[in-house]
Amino acid sequence: xxxxxFNITSLTLGFAFxxxxxxxxxxxxxxxSRLVTVWTGFxxxxxxxxxxxxxxxxxxxxxxxxxxxxxxxxxxxxTLAAYALVRGARFPGRTLFSGMIYAPLVMPExxxxxxxxxxxxxxxxxxxxxxxxxxxxxFSMCYVSVVVxxxxxxxxxSLEEAALDLGCSPWDAFRLVTLPIIAPAVVSGWLLAFTLxxxxxxxxxxxxxxxxxxxxxxxxxxxxxxxSPEINALSTLMIAVVTLGVIIASLISKRNxxxxxxxxxxxx
Amino acid sequence: xxxxxxxxxxYLWLLALFLIPFAIVLKISLSDVAMARPPYLPQFSWEAGPxxxxxxxxxxxxxxxTTDDLYWKAYLSSLxxxxxxxxxxxxxxxxxxxxMARAPEEWRxxxxxxxxxxxxxxxLIRVYSWMGILSQEGYLNQLLLGLGVISEPLxxxxxxxxxxxxxxxxxxxxxxxxxxxxLHRLDSSLIEAAEDLGCSxxxxxxxxxxxxxxxxxxxxxxxxFIPTLGEFVIPSLLGGSGTLxxxxxxxxxxxxxxxxxxxxxxxxxxxxxxxxxxxxxxxxQQKQNEAQS
Numbered sequence: 001x002x003x004x005x006f007n008i009t010s011l012t013l014g015f016a017f018x019x020x021x022x023x024x025x026x027x028x029x030x031x032x033s034r035l036v037t038v039w040t041g042f043x044x045x046x047x048x049x050x051x052x053x054x055x056x057x058x059x060x061x062x063x064x065x066x067x068x069x070x071x072x073x074x075x076x077x078x079t080l081a082a083y084a085l086v087r088g089a090r091f092p093g094r095t096l097f098s099g100m101i102y103a104p105l106v107m108p109e110x111x112x113x114x115x116x117x118x119x120x121x122x123x124x125x126x127x128x129x130x131x132x133x134x135x136x137x138x139f140s141m142c143y144v145s146v147v148v149x150x151x152x153x154x155x156x157x158s159l160e161e162a163a164l165d166l167g168c169s170p171w172d173a174f175r176l177v178t179l180p181i182i183a184p185a186v187v188s189g190w191l192l193a194f195t196l197x198x199x200x201x202x203x204x205x206x207x208x209x210x211x212x213x214x215x216x217x218x219x220x221x222x223x224x225x226x227x228s229p230e231i232n233a234l235s236t237l238m239i240a241v242v243t244l245g246v247i248i249a250s251l252i253s254k255r256n257x258x259x260x261x262x263x264x265x266x267x268x
Numbered sequence: 269x270x271x272x273x274x275x276x277x278x279y280l281w282l283l284a285l286f287l288i289p290f291a292i293v294l295k296i297s298l299s300d301v302a303m304a305r306p307p308y309l310p311q312f313s314w315e316a317g318p319x320x321x322x323x324x325x326x327x328x329x330x331x332x333x334t335t336d337d338l339y340w341k342a343y344l345s346s347l348x349x350x351x352x353x354x355x356x357x358x359x360x361x362x363x364x365x366x367x368m369a370r371a372p373e374e375w376r377x378x379x380x381x382x383x384x385x386x387x388x389x390x391x392l393i394r395v396y397s398w399m400g401i402l403s404q405e406g407y408l409n410q411l412l413l414g415l416g417v418i419s420e421p422l423x424x425x426x427x428x429x430x431x432x433x434x435x436x437x438x439x440x441x442x443x444x445x446x447x448x449x450x451l452h453r454l455d456s457s458l459i460e461a462a463e464d465l466g467c468s469x470x471x472x473x474x475x476x477x478x479x480x481x482x483x484x485x486x487x488x489x490x491x492x493f494i495p496t497l498g499e500f501v502i503p504s505l506l507g508g509s510g511t512l513x514x515x516x517x518x519x520x521x522x523x524x525x526x527x528x529x530x531x532x533x534x535x536x537x538x539x540x541x542x543x544x545x546x547x548x549x550x551x552x553q554q555k556q557n558e559a560q561s
Contacts, residue, residue, distance in 0.1 A: 110519055
């Protein structure tokens with residue numbers, strides 16, 4: 001199939017629109033001038049300044065801690081929830097349960113944040129890293145559960161039944177049969193939860209206290225006043241990490257794909 | 269026993285951290301603001317009993333929302349901004365999705381990845397990247413002034429236009445992906461048949477391609493419209509004092525005015541407004557699933 005000029009134009013313009021703002025950001029992070037929009041020369045000094053800024057480093061550390069704990073917890077809870085929804089027999093309040101899984105996906109962040117803050121104040125829980133972890137776990141477990149349940153729905157249930165028939169306990173059947181099959185979905189669920197947590201400004205702002213500032217909160221308060229060269233440098237680092245991560249992930253999945261193809265051919 | 273455990277843990281978690289918090293919001297929205305810690309009344313106490321507690325709740329905050337025009341203006345303007353930017357996202361996203369579906373097979377995986385990739389980078393940074401472009405001394409004005417297209421710098425940052433650009437930019441993957449999925453399945457021999465039978469290209473597009481991608485368009489529109497309605501980051505970074513959006517109003521009511529009961533009432537009304545598009549979206553998805561199976 002050949003592409004018409006119209007299609008080539010819309011692809012070019014579309015991807016330019018998607019990528020130019022970030023490319024400009026990356027280029028200007030190497031600008032020497034403090035006036036961000038005027039190019040005066042190449043320099044990496046804003047990176048130096050960023051890395052010697054203790055407040056940013058602390059915030060990065062808090063963000064990473066929150067993301068690791070909340071995404072791991074969310075993956076466990078979300079996988080359990082998906083399993084309960086897809087494989088579980090009818091249980092009382094099933095409709096409510098699936099409602100509670102889907103509602104946080106569409107709930108505006110300001111409302112999720114507000115309601116959790118009111119809960120934490122109501123029960124007298126000190127706000128800090130713990131409360132952000134609880135908040136992030138709650139909304140990202142719903143994303144994990146959607147990702148995992150789409151995988152659970154699509155795979156052949158008779159595999160599990162066969163394991164049970166052959167004398168596996170339900171737990172062993174889950175561990176030895178189900179888990180390896182849904183593993184890719186569980187991993188992508190974890191990655192999704194991790195990114196959502198790294199990214200979240202609104203819910204973290206509501207649920208944090210003076211003791212814990214996350215990177216998005218720090219970035220937001222800095223850029224409210226306008227464009228800043230340190231934030232450009234920080235953004236570039238974050239874009240670099242994500243790009244690297246996606247490239248590595250796609251290489252791994254390509255290798256697995258090739259290996260699978262190869263394996264199924266040699267089995268024939 | 270283990271079965272029960274699987275269900276009970278996530279169930280209790282969501283009850284405690286999703287449903288109960290929302291019940292608290294509902295309750296505070298019916299309370300009165302007070303100079304106390306926490307700043308609202310009544311407080312529940314077992315001595316007075318639940319009857320006396322319930323008697324003190326009223327709909328005063330909701331009446332207040334209708335009398336102060338800041339709030340209903342903010343709701344209307346959020347609806348208008350969300351609707352306009354959804355339409356803009358559709359107009360820009362459709363040609364991209366269309367071209368992706370027409371692209372050679374071996375490009376498609378890469379194109380898909382390129383659409384999804386921005387989603388993994390920080391939302392905040394993607395919004396922020398437009399501040400440098402749209403500001404008065406920004407790159408866009410530098411370029412246009414340099415080319416001699418304009419003689420005065422355009423004022424875009426801190427206007428509604430900047431908010432539209434920000435929304436289209438950050439949400440366009442949600443529009444492209446479902447439309448691409450629909451167009452990708454479309455049998456191109458249908459269009460060839462129409463053209464053989466004398467349809468013009470434009471007519472074939474309107475009579476065949478658009479109706480067959482209808483479900484993708486609807487899904488994409490909801491995926492953009494629903495989250496945009498309560499958006500906070502985009503209007504506060506790119507919008508000005510003139511761009512009212514309800515997410516920002518709620519934030520300011522809570523953090524700046526410390527009026528918790530009114531902030532809660534704003535939240536409850538926003539949820540009520542959102543229920544309609546969410547139910548419609550759900551129905552659309554269900555119909556689509558049934559059509560596929």
